[in-house]
Amino acid sequence: MAFEQEYQKKLTSADEAVKVVKSGDWVDFGWCTGTPYALDLALAKRVPELSDVKFRGGILLRPLACFSAPEANERLTWNSWHMSGIERKMIANGNTFYGALRYSELPRWIRENCEPIDVAMFQVSPMDKQGYFSFGPNASHMAAVCERARVIIVEVNPNMPRCLGGFEEGIHVSKVDMIVESDSPIGILGGGGPATEVDEAVAKLIVEEIPNGACLQLGIGGMPNAVGSLIAQSDLKDLGVHTEMYVDAFVDITMAGKITGSQKSIDRGRQTFAFGAGTQKLYDFINDNPSCMSAPVSYTNDARTIAQIDNFVSINNAVNLDLFGQVNSESAGIKQISGAGGQLDFVLGAYLSKGGKSFICCSSSFTDKQGNLQSRILPTLDNGSIVTDARPNVHYVVTEYGKVCLKGLSSWQRAEALISIAHPKFRDELIEQADKMHLWRRSNKR
Structure with missing residues (x-):
């Protein structure tokens, strides 16, 4: 037939x-x-x-x-x-x-x-x-x-x-x-609003770590989008894409001439993704586009696949994290916000990549519904919060106050590093709590 x-x-x-x-x-x-x-x-x-x-x-x-x-x-x-x-x-x-x-x-x-x-x-x-x-x-x-x-x-x-x-x-x-x-409109997913000064500060700290020829994975949200915008304006060249989610930022970087995929050891010349959502600009770009490769998530997110790509750079958001280096990217206490997704897959895979780096980024603080400033770096995660990335796996953490590499640090070094990029208003309080939890060396500067 x-x-x-x-x-x-x-x-x-x-x-x-x-x-x-x-x-x-x-x-x-x-x-x-x-x-x-x-x-x-x-x-x-x-x-x-x-x-x-x-x-x-x-x-x-x-x-x-x-x-x-x-x-x-x-x-x-x-x-x-x-x-x-x-x-x-x-x-x-x-x-x-x-x-x-x-x-x-x-x-x-x-x-x-x-x-x-x-x-x-x-x-x-x-x-x-x-x-x-x-x-x-x-x-x-x-x-x-x-x-x-x-x-x-x-x-x-x-x-x-x-x-x-x-x-x-x-x-x-x-x-x-x-x-x-049917003839229904395809759902639109915005990028979370324009980048803030904090987003741009974090993006600048990350972009300076990206070499020519690097392969990118971006999460969704203001900070990853800010990184994308900064990359589009940079002098970087011959970048590649291998990501869980294809977002508008990749279209912008491509149109700026920064993405060729020529340095990828696998899927050379193609932007590989498991799924995509964004504005109509994105849907028009990926439609029938041989430079884009739609693939199952068991391939895109497998750490063994990611490890084959040199200079892999993974950039994702976090809700909050604690002084042990545990990262929560999916809940506010017991309230589910999103999901584990592939963040841990890329944190693990990027570190297995030769020259690879994973970045967990967040603002140092936020204002709650009552108008109070709250720290995203906590002594311990709130009751019921989900550990998306366990502490042995975390590589770089970035806020607007700096970036630190946590890989392999002892507990006191980890606490000291995270407090150094916390909002200044909360640093003394965090040091006091770290001391109570036996995470603070007496010789450390207060």
């Missing part, structure tokens, strides 16, 4: 397609920009007749219609691999939970450990002439999902960029059970 004929045979309406979902099912709802839209709206109509339907997904860029439906809190459960602001708010409903896993392990976990997936539904780009749908900028773990799913429904959206790869970047029409068409 010709691919177009097979397409037409499997084409159906969203309302008809979602009838396959039954009470008690596990439903995979794709990932980030691939989260379904028309199928979500159709499934919302069925919520009153369903019970105990369990969803998996993550990084929602818009509220889900089915989770806004009457009785959704009692009938549906959302399980997130990485939380956006939308998902953080959903936690208060009592039916939204975070799945703790190193992101690089997700494809293997799906293939070997998770319950069978009853239904998978997600957005894809239009079918090409060979019969393939691209996962768009969401290769991540979607091939593994499709292998384990009993029923696969794709929502074909002409606005979804077609992302090229090499493996596990799409699915063939022969593997799909139902096809639904």
Whole structure:
């Protein structure tokens, strides 16, 4: 059968397609920009007749219609691999939970450990002439999902960029059970607002550590974006990209002529990523672009892959950290903010790279809702805070007051180094607490 004929045979309406979902099912709802839209709206109509339907997904860029439906809190459960602001708010409903896993392990976990997936539904780009749908900028773990799913429904959206790869970047029409068409806008993820003076100060300290030919991984947020902007304005050249998340900053650096990938030992000349989200500028850039490589997260985030690339530079944010060097990048106490993601993968991988460095960056302080200045460097992490990066793994930490290398330092050296880049208002208090915790040498300067 010709691919177009097979397409037409499997084409159906969203309302008809979602009838396959039954009470008690596990439903995979794709990932980030691939989260379904028309199928979500159709499934919302069925919520009153369903019970105990369990969803998996993550990084929602818009509220889900089915989770806004009457009785959704009692009938549906959302399980997130990485939380956006939308998902953080959903936690208060009592039916939204975070799945703790190193992101690089997700494809293997799906293939070997998770319950069978009853239904998978997600957005894809239009079918090409060979019969393939691209996962768009969401290769991540979607091939593994499709292998384990009993029923696969794709929502074909002409606005979804077609992302090229090499493996596990799409699915063939022969593997799909139902096809639904929609024309919804692709979700936009901003960069967290313009860079602040603190962001720019941190960025300057990091950029001076980046050599020509380095390979970059950037997290999301104001500081990584500020680093990207500074790199775009710098004299650096022949940079490469191998990252978990492709963000707008990489487009800016590329357009400034700084990225060629010519020094990469693997995937030479290509910008490799597991997923991407940003503004329309990003989606236009990665669409059908052979210089960009969409790949599964088990490849992009594997420390063994990262280790093969010399001068690898990893740059990520933190919520706070303590004087032992434990880094929390995903919670405020017991309140889940985001997720572990691939931060630890890149912290480990960058250090295995010849000449590689990982940077954890944050502002030294923040102002709370009551208007009080609070330190991000704490004596110990707050009760319930998650340790994203264990202390033996942390390399560089950067605030606007400086950068320190923690690798291999004894506990008193570590405390002294971190206090030196804390906000001046809190340094004496931190020294006092370090002394009480036997982390402060009597000979240290106060």
